[in-house]
Amino acid sequence: MKTPFLSQYDIIIFDCDGVLIDVNLLKCEAFGKAVGGYSSEIVDTFVNYCRKTFGISRYVKFKEFLSDFANEPFQEEKYKIFLNNFAKICKEIYEYADITPGCENLLSELSNQNKNLYVASGSDEKELNEVFMERNLSKYFNGIFGSPKTKLECTSIILKNHPDKKAVFIGDAFSDMKTAKEHDIDFVYMSRYTVQSEEQDLICRKESKKVISTLKDLIYSSHKSENTKYVPI
Structure with missing residues (x-):
């Protein structure tokens, strides 16, 4: 088993949701369930917003819900209730x-190559570490980082641990x-499970070093995959 494209990198950083685990649509719905009790119009608008801003921490989004959607101080x-509701659903x-x-084939192969593997996610860090332990994935990673730190902060921590090493982010x-x-x-843009807008999808394709459908593409091909057609969800 080979990973020719990734062989050039020392540090490989993965997003979690929609890259390692197929949860994007379910978590968008979870945002709506967590704020249940408000009108369907408010909840639906919030869920659509969560889809467009997927990857941004729940700690930010529930504050935005109160100020921008419920129009409440x-x-x-109430904020803690939303967070607790969401955490229970996510579990x-x-x-x-x-x-x-x-996913597991790629992680195993990269681990055997002694690559430095990390997770930088918008999901809760404590929750992620528990999930990865339960799903037997934590053994592959040097570190698993998440909110309340931002992805920028998580990635900064990772890169500071490996100065002058070449890195890639798969999201x-x-x-x-x-x-x-x-x-x-x-x-590297993984498109199969994205829930973002067509405009954001096109920008990600344009700005990526490589576009893949799933992580399986990184095991079997050293060439840039065909850009799969965007299908609105």
């Missing part, structure tokens, strides 16, 4: 969600692409 108690989602095609969202560009590292 910040309420610490269930991660327990049964599918690992993406090629499925506009926020992943922006993180890679901010740190001046290559970006």
